[in-house]
Amino acid sequence: MTSDRHHENVPTDHTGLRVLTFDQCLRRLAECPVGRIAFVLDGEIAVLPVNHTVLGLNVYFRTLGDSKIEAAVNGDRVSFEVDAYNPRAKDGWSVLVHGTAEVVSDREDLRRLEPITREPWVPADSSRMTWIRVRSTAITGRALWGDEGRRSLSASGT
């Protein structure tokens, strides 16, 4: 680890990446319009982008009623990932949610989801869409320092 990446108040992991706080993870998770649901299907790991919504500590997204996702995820361990990066600054971060997935069938929950729903990007009959909930068991995140981060740390005298 080089000296300009060391800062007493900012924890890093063993690869030198900055560890995001829980609040930072949750905010980035909610602000990202697209995330990726990862699940095991027929012995392979599927990773598919979806538009999602965050409610409390859980992630929600809609899928077509007959989709592979619905069949695959019910009750299973899944992960949900969001990230962003800036190639010019060589900067970036990612947040990973571990959890279990389930179809949302409770009418009360569906009513709470309706007003906060982003318009789906896939034009489809919404009556055919199924809500999936990822019940999070762990939310973690990492960030690269990037050029800006390195500059500001150097400027702060470390």
Next chain:
Amino acid sequence: MTSDRHHENVPTDHTGLRVLTFDQCLRRLAECPVGRIAFVLDGEIAVLPVNHTVLGLNVYFRTLGDSKIEAAVNGDRVSFEVDAYNPRAKDGWSVLVHGTAEVVSDREDLRRLEPITREPWVPADSSRMTWIRVRSTAITGRALWGDEGRRSLSASGT
């Protein structure tokens, strides 16, 4: 499916997404500076962004020698995903590689990788970095039509 999304030369999957050709998948995979490696670690699915390089049909990336990735992936089934999206146009695509991962140890292969290597975003001693190869067994991709796609299809008279 609405009529403006039907086009005789463009196959769609059962959810109405446009199916990318193999060549389209491979080009997008190579052009994207960042992709996500997905692998199973201690019963959870890890999804981590990495800078990657494509050589032939395989995906290569570097990781710190003592990383979780190196320990987890050797010989195992993994997936590698790239995507891009435009929230304003509600447009996007993704490409998913299924395959097996292995540490690259062959000196000839390492020599071929060196000149095409993007500078890593994580500043690290390159002698501590290990190359990982994802030997692809399947490469598939999907795209949303997006507003532009829908307009051009409508304009083409379908």
